[in-house]
Amino acid sequence: MRNVLWKEMRLxxxxxxxxxxxxxxxxxxxxxxxxxxxxxxxxxxxxxFQAAREANDIVFSVLLPIAKRDVVKGKFLFVCxxxxxxxxxxxxxxxxxxxxxxxxAVYRSNAMMNANFFALAMAFVIFGLFNWIFxxxxxxxxxxxxxxxVTFIIVCFLTIFVAESAHHVPGLEKLNAFGTDExxxxxxxxxxxxxxxxxxxxxxxxxxxxxxxxxxx
Amino acid sequence: xxxAEVRDLAKKYPSFELKSVSFALESGRIxxxxxxxxxxxxTTIKAMLNMIHPDGGTVHYFGQAFVDNEADVKRRIGYSTxxxxxxxxxxxxxxxxxxxxxxxTWDEAAYRKYLDLFAIDDTKTPLELSEGMKVKVNLxxxxxxxxxxxxLDEPTSGLDPFSRNELLNVFKELRDNGVTVFxxxxxxxxIEKCADDIIYISKGRIVAAMPKADFIRQYxxxxxxxxxxxxxxxxxxxxx
Numbered sequence: 361m362r363n364v365l366w367k368e369m370r371l372x373x374x375x376x377x378x379x380x381x382x383x384x385x386x387x388x389x390x391x392x393x394x395x396x397x398x399x400x401x402x403x404x405x406x407x408x409f410q411a412a413r414e415a416n417d418i419v420f421s422v423l424l425p426i427a428k429r430d431v432v433k434g435k436f437l438f439v440c441x442x443x444x445x446x447x448x449x450x451x452x453x454x455x456x457x458x459x460x461x462x463x464x465a466v467y468r469s470n471a472m473m474n475a476n477f478f479a480l481a482m483a484f485v486i487f488g489l490f491n492w493i494f495x496x497x498x499x500x501x502x503x504x505x506x507x508x509x510v511t512f513i514i515v516c517f518l519t520i521f522v523a524e525s526a527h528h529v530p531g532l533e534k535l536n537a538f539g540t541d542e543x544x545x546x547x548x549x550x551x552x553x554x555x556x557x558x559x560x561x562x563x564x565x566x567x568x569x570x571x572x573x574x575x576x577x
Numbered sequence: 578x579x580x581a582e583v584r585d586l587a588k589k590y591p592s593f594e595l596k597s598v599s600f601a602l603e604s605g606r607i608x609x610x611x612x613x614x615x616x617x618x619x620t621t622i623k624a625m626l627n628m629i630h631p632d633g634g635t636v637h638y639f640g641q642a643f644v645d646n647e648a649d650v651k652r653r654i655g656y657s658t659x660x661x662x663x664x665x666x667x668x669x670x671x672x673x674x675x676x677x678x679x680x681x682t683w684d685e686a687a688y689r690k691y692l693d694l695f696a697i698d699d700t701k702t703p704l705e706l707s708e709g710m711k712v713k714v715n716l717x718x719x720x721x722x723x724x725x726x727x728x729l730d731e732p733t734s735g736l737d738p739f740s741r742n743e744l745l746n747v748f749k750e751l752r753d754n755g756v757t758v759f760x761x762x763x764x765x766x767x768i769e770k771c772a773d774d775i776i777y778i779s780k781g782r783i784v785a786a787m788p789k790a791d792f793i794r795q796y797x798x799x800x801x802x803x804x805x806x807x808x809x810x811x812x813x814x815x816x817x
Contacts, residue, residue, distance in 0.1 A: 363678045371664055371675055415664040422628060424679050425651035576629035 364426060364434035365441070372421075372435075374411040377442055380404025384449030387475045388457070390466045394475055395520045398486040401446040402494070402516070405439055406509050409498065418502045419577055429569040432499060436565050439495055443487040450475075450483055462539040473524050477546035478535045481553025482523040488560035489515055499568035502575055580604040580757050581726055586624050586634035593781060595620050598634070600776045600786035602726065602759050607752050609772030609789075610761040613811055617781040618761040622730050626656060638726065652680060655719030658730040662703040662711045669714055670699040673721075680722035688721035694747070708735035716744070720751070727751065729760040733767050745771040765804040779811060 381404070386397030412418070421431040457467055457475045473479055490512055497508025527536030534542045535549065579601045586598040595617050602608050612618050623629045625636050627643055636643045638650045664672055677683040692699060695713035703711055712732055719727055733741045741764075748758045748771050762768065768775060768789070776786045785792055789803075797806040 363675075366678065367675045371667060371672065415666075416662070417664070419628070420663040423626065423651070423656050424676070425648050426679070427647045428627070430648075574630065577623070 361430070361433065361437070364421075364424075364430055365437050367421070367424070368434045368438035369441075372408065372412040372415075372417045373438065374404070374408040376404045377408035378404070380407075381442060381445045381449065384446035385453060387450045387453030387479065390470045391472055393472055393520055393524050394479060395473070395482055395486060395523055397450065398446070398483040399513075399516050399520070401442065402487070402490045402512070405442055405490070406494065406505065409505055413503055413505065422577060428573055432565065432569045432572050435499075436491065436495065436561065436568070439491060440561065443490075447480070447483060447487075450480055454480055458539050468538075473527065474536050474538055476537055477543075477550040478537075479523075481549045481551075482519070484550075484553035484557040486516055486519055488557040489519065491557075491561045492564040496564040496568045496571070499572040500575070502572060502577065578604045580639060581625075581759070582635075582637045583621070583625060584635050584637075586621065586631050586636070588620055588624060588629065588631045593617070593620070595624070595631070595781045598778070598781075598783050600783060602757050603774065604757055605752060605755045606773040607748050607758045607760075607771055608774040608776055609768035610759060610776045610778065611763065611765065611768055611807065612761075612778035613763055616778045618778060619730055620781075621778065622728060622761060625728060652682070652722075653724060654726045654728060655722065655724030656728045656730075657712070657715035657719045657732055662706075662714075664702075665704040666702050668700055668702055669697065673699065673718065676718055677721070682723045684721055684723050687723065688717065691717040691720050694743070709737060709740055712736060713740070713744075716747075720747075724756065726757045727759065729758070731762060732760050733762055733764055741767065742770075765807050769803045777807070777810070784810065 380401050383397045383400035383404075386392065386400070387394045389397075418431065421434065422428060454475045454477065457464075461467060467474070493512040493515055494505075494508045497511065498505060500508075526532050527534075534545050537543075537546055581602040583601070584599050586595060588595040593615070598617070598621055600608075610618055610621070620629065624631045624634075625643075627636075627647060638646075638654060641650060643650050673688070677685075677688075691697075691713075695710075695717060697710065697713055697717060703714065706714065712735060716729070716732060719729070733744060736744060745767060748760070751758055752773070760767075772789055774787065775789050775792045777784045777792075785796070787795070793803065793806070796810060797803065798809075801809075
């Protein structure tokens with residue numbers, strides 16, 4: 361499996377897939393819907409899939425001495441790797457905004473969603489949605505990228521809208537806690553986000569394997 | 578010894594049908610898979626590589642069902658196509674560096690040998706190569722992992738006569754070393770020059786699968802060349 365992942369990183373991936381990881385740092389930006397950073401990370405991945413398709417990557421991969429499901433596994437592993445790297449950057453931003461930068465006026469007066477554990481949880485949900493709608497959708501044909509990505513864009517921005525609006529709903533104000541306030545709720549939200557991501561990704565992978573097994577190349 | 582066996586392969590498309598395709602490949606022989614464009618050669622080869630799902634039939638290599646032993650079988654076979662190029666903007670050497678990781682049997686000396694023989698500059702990208710050179714690169718990848726069976730889809734297409742001759746000689750050399758070569762072509766002289774067996778497909782149906790000598794005995798008229806025989810047969814098939 362290490363070889364398949366290495367192949368994804370060296371041959372299939374686009375430079376933008378790596379470069380767009382940096383959008384994870386958008387969690388530092390005040391007065392901005394920071395979850396857009398998660399969307400831009402997926403945009404880099406989408407570009408990588410486009411470039412790979414033009415390079416006949418799927419057929420090349422299928423001809424390697426691996427099972428067809430390993431081709432799917434390689435793609436999922438690579439996507440999860442990029443998402444994890446972005447998540448790491450987001451976590452650094454959250455950690456700094458919750459501690460060393462917690463008194464910064466620019467963050468105290470932030471009108472948008474705070475960079476806290478709930479925001480990280482929602483980034484995980486967005487990545488999970490990408491893995492389900494785009495990645496699993498791609499393996500329905502192994503060449504059509506447009507429809508699954510446009511569907512993902514719509515769902516992603518609806519999710520961002522819901523996440524940004526949530527703390528304005530009476531009773532949900534704690535989701536926008538600042539610093540280490542409401543830490544139990546914050547950690548619960550993060551745990552829920554991680555579980556949702558893992559479940560969605562696992563079932564998407566299984567579904568993608570089944571879909572890819574059925575198609576003719 | 579039978580090294581690969583295709584049995585009752587069937588695949589129906591709206592405008593084309595592969596009908597109960599059956600043949601066997603013998604170890605250490607060159608089998609030419611001949612048929613006109615659209616006869617079903619590539620569909621058969623894709624089904625032999627699990628790239629398309631046949632509606633019926635089985636493919637066995639080394640006595641194992643391919644679908645149940647995909648990774649193991651792929652390690653022992655080599656595939657090349659003359660029509661597709663991978664990663665057009667990556668250097669050949671970078672592609673090779675990845676491919677060789679997947680094969681325990683990768684033979685660096687053989688790789689160097691075919692690099693020299695085919696005069697391939699591995700610092701170039703596929704985009705910088707002619708169609709003929711792309712065929713050679715694909716073939717080199719298949720040869721360098723010491724495949725026991727080579728499945729080649731139109732490997733001589735796009736090659737100049739000298740390169741084609743060179744390639745056919747490579748096939749013979751491989752055959753002499755015990756490798757089974759199965760190649761599709763619509764160029765009858767390729768079959769004439771190096772095939773031991775002929776598998777002739779027309780309109781999705783296998784017309785003949787037998788040693789070349791038997792084929793000539795059975796189908797050729799007195800003094801008729803293989804090319805004339807094939808043209809006559811194909812003319813009959815077209816008119817049938």
